Amino acid sequence: MITLDNLRIAFGQTEVVKGVSFSVASGASFGIVGESGSGKSTILRALAGLNRHWSGDMTFGGAQLSPRRDRQFFRQVQMVFQDPYGSLHPRQTIDRILAEPLIVQGFDRAEQRIAQALSEVGLPGSVRFRFPHQLSGGQRQRVAIARALIAEPEVLLLDEPTSALDVSVQAEILNLLTDLRQRRHLTYIMVSHNLAVVTHLCQHIGVMQHGEMVEQLSSADLRAGLINHPHTAELYALTMNLEEPR
Template sequence: MITLDQLRISFGDTEVVKGVSFHVANGESFGIVGESGSGKSTILRALAGLNQHWSGSMDIGGEAQTTKRAKRFYRRVQMVFQDPYGSLHPRQTIDRILAEPLVVHGFLNIEKRIADALSEVALPQSVRFRFPHQLSGGQRQRVAIARALISEPQVLLLDEPTSALDVSVQAEILNLLTDIREQKKLTYVMVTHNLAVVTHLCTRIGVMIGGQMVELVSANDLRAGNVTHPHTAELRKLSLNLEEPEID
């Protein structure tokens, strides 16, 4: 579904992504981990079409991508952001937030699609005419996921989707994302700094440091400590000393 080859991204004279290559199979969930400033979110924004200053080769869904994307791209590829409050328009009702992508992409049966989208993310229909500030953080992130899903994409890009939430709510959102991927056969790419989160949701993980992807490892090997790069071992050691979400 996704192939990156020698992706390079610079801001001014500073190169922040330095020749990163990886592929993600159709229906796979791929994670990118690294410390702040490692370049992981910058890669995700380039995949989403939000960063046009890149070079290299990018193929999504069998189509070579350029720095400018066609309208149909934004139906096939959707992104869920870290801050569920900042990503939702504060003066729009949930109904209008969910209706907007349907109108943009020319969907019919808007009323039913909105009702179905709320049900898919386990939100009551009563939230439909509320505003984002009237919802909890977990409910807002469920709305953000519903908005991403409502245009029937093939790929979801997840930018630290649980880091702004309480630990108990993190587990709920991760389980929801796992169920949705299995039901809809979606392809995920998620960036995070949390190894417990990434090993729960993703089967393969790329480890970033200083703009480079220094190791590709399976979730099972990362859990077991079967890693080769010192930075991966260091990240794993640090994660063992932190309080992590209990995920069923």
């Protein structure tokens, strides 16, 4: 579904992504983990079309991606951001927030689609005419996921989607995302600083350090301690001793 080959991104004279390559099969989930400043979110933004200044090769569904994307790409690839309060318009109702992508993409049956989207992320219909500040953090992130799903994408890009939430709510959102991927056969790419969270959601993991992807491994190998790079071992020691979401 998605392939990156020798992706390089620089801000001025500083190269922040240094020749990163990986591929994600259709319906699979790939996690990018690393410390702040490692380049993981920069990769996600370039893939989403939010940063056009990159070199290398990106393909989506076998087709070459250019820095400028068309409307069809933005329907097929949707992003869920870290802060659900910041990513939702504070002066729009949930109904309006969910209706906007339907209007932009020319979908019909808006009423039914909005009701279905809320139900699919476990929200009651009563939240439809509320504003974001009237919802909890977990409810806001469910709205953000519903907004991403309502355009019927094939790929979700997840930028630390649980880091702004309480630990108990994190588990709920991660379980929701797992169920949605299996039900809809979605492809996920998720970035996080938390190795335990990524391992819970993703089948394969790439570890970033100083702009380079220093190791790629399966979540099963990671749980078994089959680690090759010392930075992966450091992250494992820091985070995997914490209880994973269930």
